[in-house]
Amino acid sequence: MTQEINQGRRTALKTGGATAIFGLFVAAGLVRPNTALAQAAGWNQGAFAAKGVDGTVKALGGATPAQTKDVNWGSTPEIAENGAVVPVSITSSIPKTESISILVEKNPNTLSAVFTIPPGTDPSISTRVKMGESSAVYALIKADGKYYVAQRDIKVTLGGCGG
Amino acid sequence: MKYATHLRNALLAAAAAALLVSGCASTPRVSAEQAHDVLKTSFTERGQAKLDRLEQDDVQKTCSYGPGTAPSKEVLDALEKAQLAAIKFPADGKLLGDWRAGERIAQTGTGKQYSDNAAVPSGANCYACHQITPQEISYGTIGPSLLGYGKVRGNSEAILRYTYGKIYNSNAYTACSNMPRFGHQNILTEQQLKDVTALLLDPSSPVNK
Amino acid sequence: MADPMRIRAKMEGDKTVVRVLMSHEMETGQRKDSAGKTIPAMFIQEVTATCNGKTVLSAQWGTSISKNPYLQFAFSGAKAGDKVVVSWVDSKGDKRTDEAAIAA
Amino acid sequence: MMQWRGGALMLGAALVAVSVGAQAQSGGDTIKKIEEYRQALADGNPADLWEARGEDLWKQKRGPKNVSLERCDLGKGPGVVKGAYAELPRYFADADRVMDLESRLLHCMTTQQGMTRAEALKVPFGDGEKRSDMEALSAYVAGESRGVKMNVSQAHAKERQAYALGQKLFYYRGGPHDFACATCHGEANKRIRLQDLPNLTETKDAQKAYTTWPAYRVSQGELRTMQWRLNDCFRQQRFPFLEFGSDTSVALLTFLARNANGAEFNAPAIKR
Numbered sequence: 001m002t003q004e005i006n007q008g009r010r011t012a013l014k015t016g017g018a019t020a021i022f023g024l025f026v027a028a029g030l031v032r033p034n035t036a037l038a039q040a041a042g043w044n045q046g047a048f049a050a051k052g053v054d055g056t057v058k059a060l061g062g063a064t065p066a067q068t069k070d071v072n073w074g075s076t077p078e079i080a081e082n083g084a085v086v087p088v089s090i091t092s093s094i095p096k097t098e099s100i101s102i103l104v105e106k107n108p109n110t111l112s113a114v115f116t117i118p119p120g121t122d123p124s125i126s127t128r129v130k131m132g133e134s135s136a137v138y139a140l141i142k143a144d145g146k147y148y149v150a151q152r153d154i155k156v157t158l159g160g161c162g163g
Numbered sequence: 164m165k166y167a168t169h170l171r172n173a174l175l176a177a178a179a180a181a182l183l184v185s186g187c188a189s190t191p192r193v194s195a196e197q198a199h200d201v202l203k204t205s206f207t208e209r210g211q212a213k214l215d216r217l218e219q220d221d222v223q224k225t226c227s228y229g230p231g232t233a234p235s236k237e238v239l240d241a242l243e244k245a246q247l248a249a250i251k252f253p254a255d256g257k258l259l260g261d262w263r264a265g266e267r268i269a270q271t272g273t274g275k276q277y278s279d280n281a282a283v284p285s286g287a288n289c290y291a292c293h294q295i296t297p298q299e300i301s302y303g304t305i306g307p308s309l310l311g312y313g314k315v316r317g318n319s320e321a322i323l324r325y326t327y328g329k330i331y332n333s334n335a336y337t338a339c340s341n342m343p344r345f346g347h348q349n350i351l352t353e354q355q356l357k358d359v360t361a362l363l364l365d366p367s368s369p370v371n372k
Numbered sequence: 373m374a375d376p377m378r379i380r381a382k383m384e385g386d387k388t389v390v391r392v393l394m395s396h397e398m399e400t401g402q403r404k405d406s407a408g409k410t411i412p413a414m415f416i417q418e419v420t421a422t423c424n425g426k427t428v429l430s431a432q433w434g435t436s437i438s439k440n441p442y443l444q445f446a447f448s449g450a451k452a453g454d455k456v457v458v459s460w461v462d463s464k465g466d467k468r469t470d471e472a473a474i475a476a
Numbered sequence: 477m478m479q480w481r482g483g484a485l486m487l488g489a490a491l492v493a494v495s496v497g498a499q500a501q502s503g504g505d506t507i508k509k510i511e512e513y514r515q516a517l518a519d520g521n522p523a524d525l526w527e528a529r530g531e532d533l534w535k536q537k538r539g540p541k542n543v544s545l546e547r548c549d550l551g552k553g554p555g556v557v558k559g560a561y562a563e564l565p566r567y568f569a570d571a572d573r574v575m576d577l578e579s580r581l582l583h584c585m586t587t588q589q590g591m592t593r594a595e596a597l598k599v600p601f602g603d604g605e606k607r608s609d610m611e612a613l614s615a616y617v618a619g620e621s622r623g624v625k626m627n628v629s630q631a632h633a634k635e636r637q638a639y640a641l642g643q644k645l646f647y648y649r650g651g652p653h654d655f656a657c658a659t660c661h662g663e664a665n666k667r668i669r670l671q672d673l674p675n676l677t678e679t680k681d682a683q684k685a686y687t688t689w690p691a692y693r694v695s696q697g698e699l700r701t702m703q704w705r706l707n708d709c710f711r712q713q714r715f716p717f718l719e720f721g722s723d724t725s726v727a728l729l730t731f732l733a734r735n736a737n738g739a740e741f742n743a744p745a746i747k748r
Contacts, residue, residue: 116430
């Protein structure tokens with residue numbers, strides 16, 4: 001119903017693409033350990049405090065990741081009606097996938113989550129992340145000891161009548 | 164004449180109500196006074212929103228109608244005339260402000276809610292209802308698209324005054340418009356009204372690119 | 373004490389699909405309360421899922437996982453009636469463990 | 477903040493090509509993509525957490541009289557929850573008043589469990605750690621009407637009176653913005669920003685809207701009920717604060733629920 005009315009309204013979509021690319025090369029060294037936080041034993045404090053994709057990968061113990069097309073984003077939307085809940089679904093078809101991480105370029109801390117995939121578990125996870133603004137989102141895959149990255153731009157829209 | 168219109172409107176109202184509540188023998192009638200009295204017992208003041216907000220002015224009284232009960236053309240014409248006469252144009256004669264400030268006002272949805280800080284200037288929330296600049300894809304459709312507003316209409320004194328006046332008091336041109344009377348009701352300041360006018364009419368505004 | 377998780381585990385073919393909802397604020401540490409004071413960060417940091425004593429998924433989370441987190445994954449090697457056990461630990465050291473039997 | 481490193485330039489060029497492709501998308505797709513977003517959310521609705529807590533609260537002995545709500549009559553007999561929400565609001569002889577679910581729960585909490593109104597409404601709308609029992613109970617009761625057809629009665633004179641009053645109030649303009657409910661919800665096929673606005677005077681839209689509340693609002697991370705929905709509409713209408721279970725609440729809810737008659741109830745839902 002709504003689709004019909006709005007089909008005529010064709011507007012260029014602004015994406016956060018260009019900025020996101022620069023972000024890939026933001027130098028490491030921004031790791032700011034947050035000592036005030038208690039933490040679970042195996043929690044990688046450095047990686048979660050890192051800013052930028054490169055810095056995050058480094059903090060996770062990897063080198064510059066290779067770009068990959070072997071990632072399926074499943075039901076991950078291109079436009080999120082609300083940044084507080086953005087569904088992210090990532091399936092890796094890279095053999096020997098060991099972990100899947102979600103990185104949001106423009107969030108205050110880039111790394112959202114690291115999922116470790118043991119043998120017997122599908123290299124596929126769905127969860128929901130917060131996004132402060134439109135941004136590139138990265139799937140960072142560790143497979144057979146190497147890192148791979150795939151990008152998805154997600155636009156976060158404004159809503160509501162009371163601001 | 165007037166009586167006949169009223170009678171027709173009343174019949175239409177009854178028919179509309181019957182459509183919604185089919186199978187119901189009698190739909191009780193509720194007067195504006197009854198509605199007002201119920202509201203008075205149902206709300207409490209909070210923040211800047213006091214109970215006087217439940218009191219209607221002439222425009223609100225005239226415009227609180229449902230389907231099939233619209234006031235006569237004479238009533239609506241008189242309403243427009245009275246509202247037009249109440250518009251205060253800027254004393255300095257300048258109607259165009261800063262379109263960039265206007266864009267911020269158009270994007271801002273806060274102001275006058277009980278949850279808002281009364282000391283912070285209100286926004287106009289234009290994007291809630293109108294498409295304005297091509298860059299903003301999150302816009303509403305309650306009002307018409309204003310894309311290319313100034314490019315289409317030009318920048319004549321008449322257009323300037325109409326645009327400023329429409330933002331100041333929408334009811335001066337369209338009785339019972341859905342659009343707030345931003346100047347008349349002191350939602351926006353004179354400078355803010357000029358800024359929003361500039362967003363629509365300044366040739367360098369993205370609206371007109 | 374946090375509310376129980378809602379865990380749904382179901383056989384789809386020879387795989388077990390697990391859906392988990394957790395009741396948690398996932399406070400970022402960047403929001404301010406009405407008095408302007410920063411609300412301290414408080415979020416789930418580690419999640420572990422096991423089945424028949426074997427870890428089927430483990431995760432580390434930061435502050436940007438959404439409030440009341442949702443998680444879906446799938447694994448092989450279990451059958452209907454087996455139990456999936458999910459645990460989380462948050463940044464304050466609060467813990468929660470719940471389980472669900474795998475539905476056919 | 478940006479610092480280039482020579483070795484990575486080639487990769488950068490490859491990604492630029494990808495992003496130009498993304499920029500060619502047009503706004504006509506926006507609504508389709510928002511729909512995809514909503515569908516992606518539907519698979520795990522945190523409202524489940526509220527329904528579970530609400531069921532516990534319903535069965536727990538609470539209040540000064542230390543009784544559960546299992547003797548509370550929601551209109552289909554004491555303790556009957558199944559299908560009750562689909563027939564509310566309705567006239568209750570014991571209170572001689574039309575009541576929606578939340579005013580009825582309040583009635584049972586005060587008369588049966590012995591709580592004061594203030595106690596029962598300590599947290600009418602939840603906010604993080606301050607959780608609302610009323611929202612959890614409403615989620616549970618509403619969930620027990622999933623799949624049931626809306627069937628709100630107009631048999632009693634007070635039910636007809638509430639409907640007529642609700643209709644009148646729907647068009648009542650006031651406040652600095654001249655807004656009525658009808659300003660946003662009186663016309664078909666409109667939206668505010670990107671949100672579709674149901675025309676609540678028209679059967680199909682009214683049905684779709686009413687049968688998807690209560691709902692988990694992702695923007696707030698909370699489950700919200702119809703009482704909250706009305707409160708927040710009035711806040712944005714720039715009206716004063718709508719009192720819980722007031723005559724205005726009950727009348728508007730009667731108008732809205734009755735207009736949704738015949739549709740299958742399907743909530744708690746998940747919404748922006």
